Amino acid sequence: MVALTLPDGSVRSFPGAVTGTELAAAIGPGLAKAALFLKLDGQVVDLATRIERDAKVAIVTARDDAVLELLRHDCAHVLAEAVKELYNDVQVTIGPSIEDGFYYDFARRTPFTPEDLVRIEIRMHEIVDRNEPIRREEWERGRAIEFFKAQGEHYKAEIVAAIPEGEPIGVYSQGRFTDLCRGPHLASTGRLGHAFKLTKLAGAYWRGDSRNEMLQRVYGTCWRDDKELQAYLTRIEEAEKRDHRRLGRELELFHQQEEAPGMVFWHPRGWTLWRMVEAYMRRRLETDGYVEVKTPQLVDRAFWQQSGHWEHFRDKMFVSEIEERTFALKPMNCPGAVQIFKRGVKSYRDLPLRLAEFGACHRYEPSGALHGLMRVRGFVQDDAHLFCAEDQITAESIRFCDLLTSIYGDFGFADVTIKFADRPAVRAGSDAIWDKAEQALKDAAKAAGLNTILNPGEGAFYGPKLEFVLRDAIGRDWQCGTLQVDFVLPERLDAEYTAEDGSRRRPVMLHRVILGSFERFLAILIEDCAGKFPLWLAPTQLVAASIVSDANDYAAKVVAEAAKLGLRAELDARNDKINFKVREHSLRKIPAILAIGKREAEQGTVSVRRLGSETSQVKPLAAALAELAAEALPPDQRR
RNA sequence: GCCCACAUAGCUCAGAGGUAGAGCACCCCCUUGGUAAGGGGGAGGUCGAAGGUUCGAUUCCUUCUGUGGGCACCA
Numbered sequence: 016m017v018a019l020t021l022p023d024g025s026v027r028s029f030p031g032a033v034t035g036t037e038l039a040a041a042i043g044p045g046l047a048k049a050a051l052f053l054k055l056d057g058q059v060v061d062l063a064t065r066i067e068r069d070a071k072v073a074i075v076t077a078r079d080d081a082v083l084e085l086l087r088h089d090c091a092h093v094l095a096e097a098v099k100e101l102y103n104d105v106q107v108t109i110g111p112s113i114e115d116g117f118y119y120d121f122a123r124r125t126p127f128t129p130e131d132l133v134r135i136e137i138r139m140h141e142i143v144d145r146n147e148p149i150r151r152e153e154w155e156r157g158r159a160i161e162f163f164k165a166q167g168e169h170y171k172a173e174i175v176a177a178i179p180e181g182e183p184i185g186v187y188s189q190g191r192f193t194d195l196c197r198g199p200h201l202a203s204t205g206r207l208g209h210a211f212k213l214t215k216l217a218g219a220y221w222r223g224d225s226r227n228e229m230l231q232r233v234y235g236t237c238w239r240d241d242k243e244l245q246a247y248l249t250r251i252e253e254a255e256k257r258d259h260r261r262l263g264r265e266l267e268l269f270h271q272q273e274e275a276p277g278m279v280f281w282h283p284r285g286w287t288l289w290r291m292v293e294a295y296m297r298r299r300l301e302t303d304g305y306v307e308v309k310t311p312q313l314v315d316r317a318f319w320q321q322s323g324h325w326e327h328f329r330d331k332m333f334v335s336e337i338e339e340r341t342f343a344l345k346p347m348n349c350p351g352a353v354q355i356f357k358r359g360v361k362s363y364r365d366l367p368l369r370l371a372e373f374g375a376c377h378r379y380e381p382s383g384a385l386h387g388l389m390r391v392r393g394f395v396q397d398d399a400h401l402f403c404a405e406d407q408i409t410a411e412s413i414r415f416c417d418l419l420t421s422i423y424g425d426f427g428f429a430d431v432t433i434k435f436a437d438r439p440a441v442r443a444g445s446d447a448i449w450d451k452a453e454q455a456l457k458d459a460a461k462a463a464g465l466n467t468i469l470n471p472g473e474g475a476f477y478g479p480k481l482e483f484v485l486r487d488a489i490g491r492d493w494q495c496g497t498l499q500v501d502f503v504l505p506e507r508l509d510a511e512y513t514a515e516d517g518s519r520r521r522p523v524m525l526h527r528v529i530l531g532s533f534e535r536f537l538a539i540l541i542e543d544c545a546g547k548f549p550l551w552l553a554p555t556q557l558v559a560a561s562i563v564s565d566a567n568d569y570a571a572k573v574v575a576e577a578a579k580l581g582l583r584a585e586l587d588a589r590n591d592k593i594n595f596k597v598r599e600h601s602l603r604k605i606p607a608i609l610a611i612g613k614r615e616a617e618q619g620t621v622s623v624r625r626l627g628s629e630t631s632q633v634k635p636l637a638a639a640l641a642e643l644a645a646e647a648l649p650p651d652q653r654r
Numbered sequence: 655g656c657c658c659a660c661a662u663a664g665c666u667c668a669g670a671g672g673u674a675g676a677g678c679a680c681c682c683c684c685u686u687g688g689u690a691a692g693g694g695g696g697a698g699g700u701c702g703a704a705g706g707u708u709c710g711a712u713u714c715c716u717u718c719u720g721u722g723g724g725c726a727c728c729a
Contacts (some may be wrong), residue, residue, distance in 0.1 A: 126658060217724030218657025225726040229657055232724070273720045328729060347729070381655050381727060475729065563686045598690035612688055624689060631689060
């Protein structure tokens with residue numbers, strides 16, 4: 016007897032072992048049809064799995080959220096089967112499910128073309144229609160290795176060989192395709208359905224190592240049904256409209272050009288945005304006990320040798336020879352900050368010393384890594400270095416986390432991923448120091464109410480770090496803020512202070528940025544608000560648009576009055592219809608359009624139309640402007 | 655840096671081995687219109703760069719540069 020407990024608590028007994036398929040059929044024909052997987056004592060397995068003893072079971076259908084990931088993995092297998100059918104000079108490697116889809120890496124001398132993608136996708140649909148049974152077997156290691164070698168699947172043989180002794184080696188077959196896989200898989204290819212689409216081709220290194228050969232990666236997306244698939248495709252389309260590169264052009268914020276790869280030309284409107292953010296940051300730093308400094312761009316190589324950058328960072332530095340000396344553009348601000356700390360004698364009374372710098376850095380990023388404003392070769396960090404005593408690390412870290420959280424909040428970023436990167440394998444400093452530094456950072460994050468996820472072994476060689484990660488429009492993660500504890504650089508550059516007892520001590524340096532780089536942060540900001548900036552950041556806050564030319568003078572007066580209140584206002588006195596003007600300024604995402612006709616000119620009013628609204632409100636000029644001016648106050652000045 | 659794709663007017667894009675076309679934007683004229691495109695006209699391109707094939711290349715080939723998507727990298 017086998018007694019199976021269902022999710023509703025009821026128990027079904029069977030005379031002997033049953034499979035998931037049989038169980039579903041016994042419960043009802045509807046469930047039998049909808050059944051995709053079996054959950055056996057909490058673990059999702061194939062429907063064909065034989066249940067031999069009492070267990071808690073559940074039939075997994077498409078309604079189960081966990082199923083998407085499994086469908087995507089099945090879809091990857093169908094992709095691999097299609098590719099193996101269509102091309103005989105190809106080896107399969109791995110094909111996991113990922114967020115929103117899946118990929119499969121193939122080894123093939125001739126890369127796939129976009130036309131291949133179309134062909135493969137058609138074949139995938141055929142395979143689903145064939146509804147091939149998917150069967151699992153467990154093989155003995157030697158047999159699996161022999162089999163894959165005989166098939167010419169050397170990557171698979173390598174993967175099998177790497178599976179630890181004692182672990183089962185699952186082999187799945189569908190049609191003429193046999194693949195090594197942990198599973199679970201659907202009972203047959205037909206269960207997958209047709210809600211999938213191949214999306215892109217890419218190169219990817221075998222085992223993720225650039226010293227290895229490059230494989231051909233095929234990406235796809237896969238959903239429960241067509242409706243979900245369409246929703247996904249629409250979501251991507253919408254996200255692309257928020258791309259900061261596109262909005263940067265459309266809203267005349269900035270441009271980049273061929274002669275300056277990885278560099279940015281900021282236009283007046285984009286630079287206004289930058290200046291507003293910078294001014295805000297400066298106020299926040301000033302009220303938080305920072306002092307601002309500025310250090311040189313171009314410094315002699317000997318300096319970078321001493322700081323260690325010449326050894327560790329040389330290949331990323333822009334170097335220039337002049338008068339038989341070698342100079343390099345600074346890739347980081349920290350060594351410069353230490354020079355300022357070192358001038359004059361510092362005492363414990365000077366600590367913590369918070370040196371802020373809006374420092375322009377240049378790094379020779381690989382050409383393939385460049386990406387709009389997100390990854391550039393010239394960028395400005397909202398950098399600061401906190402020189403403190405060891406027992407001040409925790410307090411300073413908490414203080415920083417609080418400041419960062421408050422600032423991100425002001426920009427509307429509530430959803431921040433925070434990673435705690437702990438000690439890497441190769442590192443400087445004793446374990447005792449690492450224990451202390453890691454504990455301090457952990458405590459600080461906790462005290463500041465931050466939830467961190469561990470990013471193991473990814474700390475800097477000189478210390479652990481907190482990484483504050485924001486997402487772009489299409490879901491890519493970008494590290495923005497960071498806090499790093501550093502015991503090494505003060506040592507290398509010989510920074511010290513006089514302690515209370517008169518002894519000379521090394522300060523600890525906390526490297527920290529909040530925005531990270533202005534370029535990256537502004538890119539995220541642009542995408543996050545889709546170019547509809549809050550009033551305090553909008554490059555142009557209002558446009559006074561005349562309806563008839565008789566109102567032009569009054570419209571000009573409106574602009575002048577607005578400017579007196581510090582509002583960034585533009586005049587649109589062009590000979591065009593108000594419909595046209597409203598459309599144009601709406602598309603430019605101007606927060607407020609003040610339409611001005613004869614009536615307004617006579618009565619001293621304006622007709623205010625806010626972005627996103629389809630109606631307008633007539634108000635006395637002074638009241639309308641006062642209202643806008645109040646709203647245009649930066650968040651820190653409103654509190 | 656590696657793989658694939660792409661590069662035509664300011665923007666979005668069409669095009670073909672015989673030296674280029676649309677819409678919008680721009681300039682001029684008419685229009686003074688009350689909340690998402692009023693009408694007419696004009697100007698605008700070394701078809702990313704350099705080689706090659708060809709009687710002839712923007713189109714085919716090669717290389718380079720840049721961009722896009724990935725991979726690797728991201729102190």
